Amino acid sequence: MATRVAQNKDDAATRFDRHAEKLSLLPRHEESEKVSATTAVQALFVTPQDPVIETADGGRLPAVPLVEAQILNELKSEAEGRPFDVGPAAIGDAEEEHLKHAGAGKLQQNKVLEGTSLEHESSSQSTEPEAPLGSAIPPSRTNPLFPPLPLYGPPTFMRNVHCNLFRCSSFFLSLAFLAVIVLGSAFTSIPLMFRHIGLRLTGKDPDARRPFHNEEKRRKRARREAAHAWTQRCRRRNSMEKAGDDSEEGGVSQGNGYTPTEGGDDPLICDVGYYARRVGLDIEEFRVQTEDGFIIQLWHVFNPKEYSPVSDEMRRYHEPAVFPEKHTENGRMHGASGAQYRDGNRRYPVLLVHGLLQSSGAYCCNDEDSFAFFLCKSGFDVWLGNNRCGFDPQHQMLAYSDPRMWAWNIRQMGVMDLPALISRVLSETGFPKLGLVCHSQGTTETFVALAKEQRPDLGTKISVFCALAPAAYAGPLIGKMYFKFMRIISPGMFRVFFGIHAFIPFMMTMHSLLPGKLYGALGYRVFSFLFNWTDDRWEQDLRDRMFQFAPVYVSAESMRWWLGRECFAKQRCILATREEGQLEDEEDDDDIPFACKSSRHTSSDDLSSNAAEARGRTAWYDAQVPPMAFWIAGSDDLVDGRRLLRRFERGREPHVRLVHSKIVEEYEHLDVIWAMDAIEKVGKEVREVIWKTAPKESRDLCRIPVGCQDVELD
Numbered sequence: 001m002a003t004r005v006a007q008n009k010d011d012a013a014t015r016f017d018r019h020a021e022k023l024s025l026l027p028r029h030e031e032s033e034k035v036s037a038t039t040a041v042q043a044l045f046v047t048p049q050d051p052v053i054e055t056a057d058g059g060r061l062p063a064v065p066l067v068e069a070q071i072l073n074e075l076k077s078e079a080e081g082r083p084f085d086v087g088p089a090a091i092g093d094a095e096e097e098h099l100k101h102a103g104a105g106k107l108q109q110n111k112v113l114e115g116t117s118l119e120h121e122s123s124s125q126s127t128e129p130e131a132p133l134g135s136a137i138p139p140s141r142t143n144p145l146f147p148p149l150p151l152y153g154p155p156t157f158m159r160n161v162h163c164n165l166f167r168c169s170s171f172f173l174s175l176a177f178l179a180v181i182v183l184g185s186a187f188t189s190i191p192l193m194f195r196h197i198g199l200r201l202t203g204k205d206p207d208a209r210r211p212f213h214n215e216e217k218r219r220k221r222a223r224r225e226a227a228h229a230w231t232q233r234c235r236r237r238n239s240m241e242k243a244g245d246d247s248e249e250g251g252v253s254q255g256n257g258y259t260p261t262e263g264g265d266d267p268l269i270c271d272v273g274y275y276a277r278r279v280g281l282d283i284e285e286f287r288v289q290t291e292d293g294f295i296i297q298l299w300h301v302f303n304p305k306e307y308s309p310v311s312d313e314m315r316r317y318h319e320p321a322v323f324p325e326k327h328t329e330n331g332r333m334h335g336a337s338g339a340q341y342r343d344g345n346r347r348y349p350v351l352l353v354h355g356l357l358q359s360s361g362a363y364c365c366n367d368e369d370s371f372a373f374f375l376c377k378s379g380f381d382v383w384l385g386n387n388r389c390g391f392d393p394q395h396q397m398l399a400y401s402d403p404r405m406w407a408w409n410i411r412q413m414g415v416m417d418l419p420a421l422i423s424r425v426l427s428e429t430g431f432p433k434l435g436l437v438c439h440s441q442g443t444t445e446t447f448v449a450l451a452k453e454q455r456p457d458l459g460t461k462i463s464v465f466c467a468l469a470p471a472a473y474a475g476p477l478i479g480k481m482y483f484k485f486m487r488i489i490s491p492g493m494f495r496v497f498f499g500i501h502a503f504i505p506f507m508m509t510m511h512s513l514l515p516g517k518l519y520g521a522l523g524y525r526v527f528s529f530l531f532n533w534t535d536d537r538w539e540q541d542l543r544d545r546m547f548q549f550a551p552v553y554v555s556a557e558s559m560r561w562w563l564g565r566e567c568f569a570k571q572r573c574i575l576a577t578r579e580e581g582q583l584e585d586e587e588d589d590d591d592i593p594f595a596c597k598s599s600r601h602t603s604s605d606d607l608s609s610n611a612a613e614a615r616g617r618t619a620w621y622d623a624q625v626p627p628m629a630f631w632i633a634g635s636d637d638l639v640d641g642r643r644l645l646r647r648f649e650r651g652r653e654p655h656v657r658l659v660h661s662k663i664v665e666e667y668e669h670l671d672v673i674w675a676m677d678a679i680e681k682v683g684k685e686v687r688e689v690i691w692k693t694a695p696k697e698s699r700d701l702c703r704i705p706v707g708c709q710d711v712e713l714d
Contacts, residue, residue: 006031009062009078009079009080010080011077012075012079012651013079015329016072016075016076016078016079017471017713019068019071019072019075020039020040020041020072021040021153022068022151022153022154023038023040023043023053023061023064023068023072023153024039024040024053024055024061024154024330024480024648025038025039025055025059025061025397025398026038026154026155027153027154027155027156028245030179030422031449033424036056037055037056037057038055038056038057038059038397039055039056040053040054040055040061040071040072040075041054041055041056041076042054042058042073042197043064043068043069043070043072043073044291045069045416046291046292046415046416046455047438047452047454047455047692049066049146049454050063050117050411050412050415051063051064051069051417052064052291052292053069053072053295055397057279059293059396059397060291060292060293060320060396060397061274061292061398061404061414062292062293062294062395062398062404062405062407062408063149063292063410064149064151065148065149066148068151070273073094077088089235100406108240113428115142116360121215126380127229128363143650144566144567144570144571145567145571145574145575145576145577146409146411146567147566147567148222149407149408149557150403150407150499150500150557151647152402152403152404152407153604155402155616157186163401163403163500163501165498166403166495166496166499166500166501167501169496169497169499170495170496170497170498170500170556171499171506172500173496174497174498174499174503174504175498175505175506177498177504178504178506178507179693180482181482181526181529181530182522183525184482184529185525185526185529185530185700186330186525187530188574189525194697195569207540210536211537212537212539212676212677213392216539216540216541216676219541220537222542223367223541224641226263226606227263227265228453229254229427229707230260230263230264231264234264235572238240240434251492257280257305258279258280258281258303258305258377259280259305260277260278260279260280261277261280261282261304262274262277262278263271263278263527264679265471266545267516268515268516268517268520268545269516269545269548270511270548270549272299272360272361272364272384272549275361275364275365275367275370275545276301276364276372276373278367279367279368279370279373280303280304281301281302281303281304281373281376281377282297282301282302282303282304282309283299283300283301283302283364283384284300284302284309284310284315284336285298285300285315286295286298286299286300286315286317286336286424286428287315287316287317288318288420288421288424289320289396289420290388290417290420291318291320291321291322291416291419291420292320292408292412292416293320293395293396293397293398294389294394294395294396294416295317295394295395295396296385296386296387296388296390296394296420296421297386297390297391297392297422298383298385298386298415298424298425299360299383299384299386300336300337300382300383300384300428301364301372301376301382301383301384302371302381303376303377304329304338307337307338307340307341310336312414315335315336317492318424318427320396320420322419322420322422322423323419323423323426323461324427326425327423327426328426328430328431328432329430330351330427330430331427331428331429331430332430333430335426335427335428335430336428336429336460337381337429338351338429338430339429341381343701344700344701344702344703345699345702345703346381346429346702346703347379347380347381347429347702347703348380348381348431348434348690348691348694348698348699348702348705349380349381349383349425349426349429349431349434349435349437350375350381350382350434350436350437350690351383351421351422351425351434351435351437352372352375352382352383352384352385352437352438352439352442353370353385353387353418353436353437353438353439353442353445353446354384354385354386354387354439354440354441354442355439355440355441355442355469355471356440356441356471356554356562357550357551357552357554358441358549358550358552359390359391359549359550359552360372360384360385360386360549361384361420361548361549361550362439362546362549362550362673362674363382363384363673363711364549365542365546365548365549365674366539366546366678367542369539369676369678369679369683371437371678371679371683373385373490374679374687375437375683375686375687375690377706378485378687378705378707378708379490379702379703379704379705379706379708380435380667380687380690380707381429381584383421383425384553385417385418385421385425387413387417387445387602388408388412388413388417389405389406389502389553389555390507390552391553391554392464393405393502393553400501401501403500404503404661405501406500406501406555406556406557407500407555407557408555408558409555409557409558409560409561409567410441410444410445410448410558410561410562410574411448411454411561413441413445413558414444414445414446414448414449414454414455415448415449415454415455417445417447418445418458419449419455419458422434422436422458422568423459423461426461431698432461432695432698433460433461433462433463433694433698434461434462434463435462435463435464435690435693435694436462436464436465436466436626437466437468437686437690438465438466438467439468439672439673440471440638440639440669441466441468441471442469443468443469443470443472444471444472444574446465446467447467447470447472447574447575447620448574448575449553450465450619450621450624450625450626451575451620451621452619452621452622456621456622456624456625457624459597459621459624459625459626460624460626460665462626463626463627463690463693463695463698464627464628464629464659464689464690464694465626465628465629465693466628466629466631466686466689466690467628467629467630467631468631468672468673468682469631469633469636469638469639469641469669469670469672470630470632470639470641470644470685471638471639471697472572472573472574472639472643472644473572473574473581473639473640473641473643473644474568474569474572474573474639474640475636475637475638475639475640477531477532477637477638478569478572482530483549483563483569483682485561486559486564486569487563487564487569487570488563488565489565489668490565491560491564491565491566494556494560495556495566496567498556498559498560499556500557501555501556501557502553502554502555502556503553503554503555503556503558503559505553507551508551508552508553508605509537511551516544516548517544518544519544519547519548520543520544520545520546520547520548521544523547523551524543524544524546524547525549529546531637531638531669532637532638532668533668533669533670534668536676537666537667537668537671537674537676537677538670538671538675538676539676546674559621575620576620580618580690584647584652587650588646588650618652619652619654619655620653620655621653621655621656622655623655625653625655626640627656627657627658627659627693628648628656628658628659629658629659629660629661629686629689630644630645630648630658630661630662631659631661631662631664631672631682631685631686632644632645632661632662632663632664633664633667633668633669633671633672634663634664634665634666634667635665635666635667635668636667636669637668637669638669639669641663643665645661645663648661649661659689659692659693659714660685660689662682662685664681664682667681684707686708687705687708688707688708688711691704691705691708691711691713692708692711692712692713692714693714696713699713
């Protein structure tokens with residue numbers, strides 16, 4: 001008997017080693033210290049649906065299919081002679097209810113929980129380390145909202161060959177796709193160009209039609225005068241230095257107590273710190289490690305007159321764990337902001353997260369009217385979060401060329417990046433909660449992260465979620481020809497066209513090569529053509545600056561989630577299937593609650609009870625969700641904010657407290673952060689909402705933000 005047990009353990013250990021090899025960083029073709037240190041040892045479950053691999057040296061590798069993680073842990077338990085507990089991956093009632101529409105996705109999940117493998121299913125992905133990358137494509141019939149990501153094993157000779165083939169094909173095909181878009185944007189600009197020429201030939205100003213034309217001229221003139229004054233000041237300072245005069249010439253204050261330390265003509269550079277210094281502020285960069293090993297950037301906006309930047313050591317990334325024990329107390333005493341501000345004069349923390357293909361530099365390019373600078377000068381402690389890869393793709397273990405570096409989509413951004421950013425901000429400020437402000441895709445990842453099937457406990461760390469141009473439902477733009485092309489091609493062809501690494505990385509190459517003015521003009525034309533934007537409400541003199549912070553590196557898998565044939569473009573919603581959306585439309589058209597359709601002969605009390613139960617079943621969020629506030633662009637073709645607002649107003653989310661909602665009819669998608677009157681129509685309201693929803697015990701420790709003295713508090 002003892003011999004049989006020992007033999008079974010040896011057999012399990014062999015199978016564990018074989019299975020761990022395809023989840024490890026490197027193959028085991030040859031013995032080396034690095035191979036041993038980076039071998040997969042177990043799967044850690046960040047959420048019941050999101051396992052990550054822990055290596056022997058404590059490193060983290062990104063998400064793997066649930067079934068592979070389950071098998072690894074089961075074999076590990078057998079090899080160690082311990083009973084196997086499926087607890088971490090068990091599905092709760094909420095997940096079961098949500099997955100009832102998921103078809104084969106639910107079948108796959110049930111097989112995982114039963115301990116069976118999908119390796120022999122005809123439509124399943126290959127689990128062999130040497131399998132071609134084409135076989136690593138996940139089955140097409142899975143959870144319609146979040147299908148599993150491909151499984152890419154450690155690099156081998158054949159795997160590298162396949163990677164290079166994909167990179168080669170995607171380079172030329174995606175470049176051709178980009179060329180078509182650029183040509184399309186140029187072609188559609190021709191009528192506008194001739195119209196402008198015609199107006200100028202007749203002595204008219206083509207910009208006179210712009211809604212803020214006079215204000216634009218005033219600001220441009222003031223900016224030119226300020227640049228001239230800065231140049232003169234620099235010349236005087238240089239002359240004094242040559243003459244041996246060591247006396248310092250004082251900076252020119254803007255009249256609000258903030259002294260710029262940069263000035264002159266705008267060089268159009270991708271540097272948020274430079275633009276912060278132009279308005280008397282500054283920025284320091286923190287590095288944050290996510291629970292799956294990505295190193296992401298977190299920018300801290302501060303007033304240099306009352307805050308001193310911390311050391312490089314304090315700004316480096318920490319262990320891949322979120323909300324460590326006593327992080328609030330430790331942050332109050334040792335955090336970057338917590339240690340420098342005193343009780344009664346602290347700044348309440350606010351985290352800003354950017355949109356698709358952008359960085360959080362989008363909040364810093366409108367001088368004094370930049371969202372980040374406005375909130376900082378109002379008295380908040382402002383932090384700018386950037387999603388994985390961004391301008392500088394980094395991972396604790398993976399290289400840029402490894403396809404596992406790019407096997408992620410909106411779900412990983414929501415359940416990995418956002419908690420890591422929030423955790424670091426709270427650890428540096430010493431507060432139990434923060435205000436969260438997101439734009440576009442930033443709202444999407446937050447909506448996903450807070451869902452009851454994802455990471456609902458994150459809601460307990462957020463005092464209010466302010467969504468600018470919230471992206472939950474697709475707008476009419478999703479039906480455009482170039483987006484439709486991405487939707488009709490198969491997942492395999494999508495990878496042939498756009499690769500398995502970064503999405504059209506040539507855009508970032510051009511960013512580094514082209515002069516800022518040319519790149520800004522080209523970026524505006526291309527994105528205007530793609531997303532049907534105009535710059536009518538932006539300050540035209542700053543438009544080229546706005547596109548210095550976009551695009552950034554994103555994964556091809558992420559773009560496939562947005563535009564491919566399986567997910568958002570097909571379902572037209574981030575957390576509901578198309579069938580569920582059609583049912584909502586029928587309810588809205590009939591003006592009959594969902595429960596009424598199956599309760600025609602019940603009493604009013606029963607009807608009310610059934611309606612409440614129905615709303616609870618179809619709700620995306622549970623009682624842990626934070627208060628929400630929406631600012632919706634009424635002329636937005638990219639997303640349908642009105643439909644999202646209707647969902648909340650009709651009681652489909654009984655746990656959500658909507659503290660503020662506003663539709664700005666004339667606004668397009670980016671106007672909520674870039675319009676010349678965005679601070680008046682959006683920013684000041686965001687400031688008040690953040691302050692009135694902050695916990696009372698936190699408000700008691702903080703200075704009252706500018707403009708919030710008369711705000712009615714919760």
